[in-house]
Amino acid sequence: MTQTDYDLVIIGAGPAGLTAGIYAARARMNVLLLEKTVPGGQILVTDWIENYPGFPEGISGYDLAEKMKIQAEELGLKIETAEVHSLNLSGQSKQIVLKDRSITAKSLIIASGASPRNLGIGEDKFMGKGVSFCATCDAPFFKEKTVVAVGGGDTAVQEAIFLTKFAKKVYLVHRRDELRAAKILQERAFANDKIEFVWDSVATGMEGFFGLEGVKVKNLKTKEERTLKADGCFIWIGILPNTSFLNNAVETDEFGFIRADATMQTSVPGVFAAGDVRDTPLRQISTAVGDAAIAAVCAEHFIENL
The missing domain is CATH 3.50.50.60 (FAD/NAD(P)-binding domain)
Known part of the structure; x- marks a missing residue:
């Protein structure tokens, strides 16, 4: 050879x-x-x-x-x-x-x-200014603040739980009406009163001037759109x-x-x-x-x- x-x-x-x-x-x-x-x-x-x-x-x-x-x-x-x-x-x-x-x-x-996969809703504009793919890296920056987490698998749920160690509130946005994560993680998330589930919904946009101020979400069943006021958005969609x-x-x-x-x-x-x-x-x-x-x-x- x-x-x-x-x-x-x-x-x-x-x-x-x-x-x-x-x-x-x-x-x-x-x-x-x-x-x-x-x-x-x-x-x-x-x-x-x-x-x-x-x-x-x-x-x-x-x-x-x-x-x-x-x-x-x-x-x-x-x-x-x-x-x-x-x-x-x-x-x-x-x-x-x-x-x-x-x-x-x-x-x-x-x-x-x-x-990590991107949402494609303008998150590049807010990278380092509120948008993150890593709770371990960036969660301490959101102490006593409100954040949005996007996803429903093991990583999304596990990281959303971790975020509650710092954030005062975590919206968990998932496109279905049930999570895909392991049952033990689901149980922990459901028992955590800092997590609010936003079911049947997808993130459609981001708002803010100097930094992220809100995440637009749309309910796939009702077609209702609203903005979740938040200081950060963590994305785990694959x-x-x-x-x-x-x-x-x-x-x-x-x-x-x-x-x-x-x-x-x-x-x-x-x-x-x-x-x-x-x-x-x-x-x-x-x-x-x-x-x-x-x-x-x-x-x-x-x-x-x-």
Whole structure:
């Protein structure tokens, strides 16, 4: 095979990427982990994690990410801050194009994760001026203020509950008449007298001059429109895969998530996917870690069989 820079390159340093790096480093592979921001991924902005095995009292997202990073680095994993611009997977050697250079690898694991979806109602105007996607980051700015939370899944409900530690009132706007979140989270939300549910409704606009002052909502059944006076708006309506660099290099589903088989291999031999970027029915830390373990071991087997 053509000489390559690395046995394995991993893109993304969330729980999936760090786990893959731990397995690859323990296997004594020549491996490089690329992360465009800081290691940890979305769990860095998760206040408290209660469903990850081994932490019965729970653990903060930051602390869990830091433990994963330290473990990986102590095993010898090299983590580099760099953004991947494109991939060339046409040959046996996988080419990863960065801003200042290109590197090659025998195998590749894509663990680039996903990002929050926008409402598309002008929230860009109020980013940093009332609009946020991260309660853990920004909730303290809204102490004793009124905020709007948009969404009905696990993240939306969990973060809305967290917001009540600071805000005096939280409107939770959901387009249906029941939540999609886990029952235990629903029970906690319904029992929290700081949360007011705005059912069958969607956010349609934002008001404010220097900063956010209100969120327009529309009831989908009655067509009634009103403005919820609020100092902040937190948005949790789903995620989009971080796959803009792929340029159709591997097969994806209609939403852009990477298709992979039971071994985490994509449509390109030797290229694997793990974590939130993958087409999967569940996106949790535990599933990302499981994906990554399979991907790393299968990447090792792929390289051995070259």
